[in-house]
Amino acid sequence: MKILVCGGAGYIGAHMCKALAAEGYEPVVFDNLSSGHRHAVKWGPLVVGDIRDRRALDDCFAAHRPAAVIQFAASIEVGEGEANPLKFWNNNVGGTVTLLEAMAGAGVTALVFSSTCATYGIPDRMPIGESEPQRPFSVYGETKLAVEKALAATAKISPLRYASLRYFNAAGASPDGEIGEEHNPETHLIPNALKAAAGIGSAMKLFGTDYDTPDGTCVRDYIHVMDLAAAHLAALRLLLDGADSFICNLGTGTGLTVREILSTVEAVTGRPVPVEESPRRPGDVPRLVADPSFAQEHLGFFPQYSDVGTVIRDAWNFHKTRWSLAP
Ligand SMILES: NC(=O)c1ccc[n+]([C@@H]2O[C@H](COP(=O)([O-])OP(=O)(O)OC[C@H]3O[C@@H](n4cnc5c(N)ncnc54)[C@H](O)[C@@H]3O)[C@@H](O)[C@H]2O)c1
Numbered sequence: 001m002k003i004l005v006c007g008g009a010g011y012i013g014a015h016m017c018k019a020l021a022a023e024g025y026e027p028v029v030f031d032n033l034s035s036g037h038r039h040a041v042k043w044g045p046l047v048v049g050d051i052r053d054r055r056a057l058d059d060c061f062a063a064h065r066p067a068a069v070i071q072f073a074a075s076i077e078v079g080e081g082e083a084n085p086l087k088f089w090n091n092n093v094g095g096t097v098t099l100l101e102a103m104a105g106a107g108v109t110a111l112v113f114s115s116t117c118a119t120y121g122i123p124d125r126m127p128i129g130e131s132e133p134q135r136p137f138s139v140y141g142e143t144k145l146a147v148e149k150a151l152a153a154t155a156k157i158s159p160l161r162y163a164s165l166r167y168f169n170a171a172g173a174s175p176d177g178e179i180g181e182e183h184n185p186e187t188h189l190i191p192n193a194l195k196a197a198a199g200i201g202s203a204m205k206l207f208g209t210d211y212d213t214p215d216g217t218c219v220r221d222y223i224h225v226m227d228l229a230a231a232h233l234a235a236l237r238l239l240l241d242g243a244d245s246f247i248c249n250l251g252t253g254t255g256l257t258v259r260e261i262l263s264t265v266e267a268v269t270g271r272p273v274p275v276e277e278s279p280r281r282p283g284d285v286p287r288l289v290a291d292p293s294f295a296q297e298h299l300g301f302f303p304q305y306s307d308v309g310t311v312i313r314d315a316w317n318f319h320k321t322r323w324s325l326a327p
């Protein structure tokens with residue numbers, strides 16, 4: 001059975017394709033390679049195209065006849081969204097709307113969508129449940145929330161059924177080191193800390209040490225990309241079996257501070273992480289931790305890889321090879 005994976009040449013999408021292939025599905029990647037990598041597409045065909053290009057999508061649906069779509073394609077760098085909001089509205093909202101139109105045209109009714117904890121903004125309660133108000137703090141979060149609204153409205157009047165998965169912080173890499181996180185520029189904490197530990201570039205900037213958290217640094221809920229892929233598979237299976245639409249947080253329920261991550265990076269790599277304490281990064285919120293109860297009940301989702309040592313060991317294993325460091 002073919003599954004169309006939009007954004008499948010990117011970080012999470014590539015891990016998804018590997019997981020799909022391991023379960024006997026054929027992932028067809030549709031990606032414009034704006035931030036993804038041709039070398040990360042290994043488990044099925046790559047169609048180079050843009051989700052804003054209706055004709056390219058129609059041709060792809062006609063050629064491959066996928067049973068469902070998983071939609072990762074987006075602009076994801078929060079700071080870039082503040083500097084260039086129209087790029088984010090055009091790509092994240094315009095692109096996904098065009099994809100929905102093409103799906104309707106092709107008669108494909110099942111969609112798994114990458115949403116984000118960034119749609120919650122600064123939450124009133126912690127951990128964050130799915131019914132927490134959504135008041136995004138960034139253009140990026142606004143665009144993801146807009147897509148969620150487009151999905152809800154479309155599902156009301158059409159056969160579309162969707163799963164909107166609100167990820168917390170994706171991290172880690174395939175345990176065999178075959179694929180991993182290769183954003184450029186990289187803004188995420190764990191790869192940046194590993195880079196600093198490896199002695200590549202200058203010290204890592206630690207953004208904000210005066211938050212109201214146990215050690216003054218931001219708290220996040222890090223989820224291994226393998227566990228994310230497993231949750232997508234579970235969501236996909238439900239939709240293929242005819243389940244109704246649903247919205248689901250994907251996190252572990254455990255919050256870690258930036259300093260806790262840095263000390264685990266030092267323990268795993270056996271190297272110090274040079275740090276430059278810096279002002280708060282605009283758009284960061286102090287604390288984001290998921291309530292994973294619904295994912296547990298609905299998807300049977302119990303992370304297998306997301307303890308922080310495994311997350312960082314797998315990421316380090318991938319980057320060591322990429323940076324040609326001695327084993
Ligand atoms: N990385 C995280 O921690 C995180 C957290 C929450 C949500 N998400 C969401 O998960 C998804 C995947 O994130 P990622 O970290 O793998 O990002 P990524 O940048 O590695 O992957 C995105 C992929 O989409 C492709 N793409 C972008 N615009 C496109 C377009 N118009 N047409 C076709 N392809 C296009 C890129 O080339 C890339 O391969 C995104 O939607 C992101 O918002 C990520």
Ligand SMILES: O=c1ccn([C@@H]2O[C@H](COP(=O)(O)OP(=O)(O)O[C@H]3O[C@H](CO)[C@H](O)[C@H](O)[C@H]3O)[C@@H](O)[C@H]2O)c(=O)[nH]1
Nearest residue numbers: 076116118169170187188189192205206207218258281284
């Ligand atoms: O070089 C760095 C990188 C990050 N951080 C800090 O580490 C924490 C985590 O930052 P990340 O950039 O790794 O992750 P975010 O929580 O900012 O980002 C996550 O949430 C975003 C929305 O807020 C998007 O969804 C994004 O894709 C997802 O990874 C933050 O306190 C950040 O300030 C640093 O101190 N130095």
